[in-house]
Amino acid sequence: MSERNTTGQRRGFLKTLGLAGGAAVAASAPAAAFNADGSLGDAKPEKESADQRLAARYRETEDVKAFYRTNRY
């Protein structure tokens, strides 16, 4: 009898652990995932203007400088 109780407790614990893990994954999931069909999914469209889309984004940040430096070795 006590052995059966222990088994039940263990299964209950594992079930709780599984549910908590699933909830944590759902909470940390990104707001949107890549859609191969090119659709927006649940995301709202936020189109850039003609000037914004052509603007330069590249900046020589510390990350970029480190890349250039380490590739010279």
Next chain:
Amino acid sequence: MARMKFLCDSDRCIECNACVTACKNEHEVPWGINRRRVVTLNDGKPGERSISMACMHCTDAPCQAVCPVDCFYTTADHIVLHDKDLCIGCGYCFYACPFGAPQYPKVGNFGGRGKMDKCTYCAGGPQADNSAAEYAQYGANRIAEGKLPLCAEMCSTKALLAGDGEIIASIYKERVQVRGYGAGAWGWRTAYRETVGV
């Protein structure tokens, strides 16, 4: 103004496909679409060479020239991007591209290919920078975050270079001056004797 380019040092590429994997993981690119791939010439033979290929972000891009709906545009950084809301999946860009960069997610009824997908140089697309909409359609925008494409940053042998064309060209020039190129490269004769030349 910087001109963004990729440069693959084929003397260093070991065909590990980490660039392909990094790209797929960063942008959640599904099975069937490869924005980047590693091409190997003379596979298994002495003098074998591998090169990592993706969209080369051409100056006078043939895909842009043939697109009937004009969905391509070139940014001030010389990155060729496209608008998936305009794309009709006609496939002209696929036939025009000499590198096989444009990819299509599916072949549906009546030969429908779906919206074209290609390397964005990790620069997203015409949605607001790093928005959920941009990620859903084009993947991550690392350039707007002040980073470089992940494929190049991940390369373990530093074969794949990305960034300002003038800077990466100078890096490559330094390498060739120090170690040589092809059959004249350091270690070539140890590996292949003197019988194989490229």
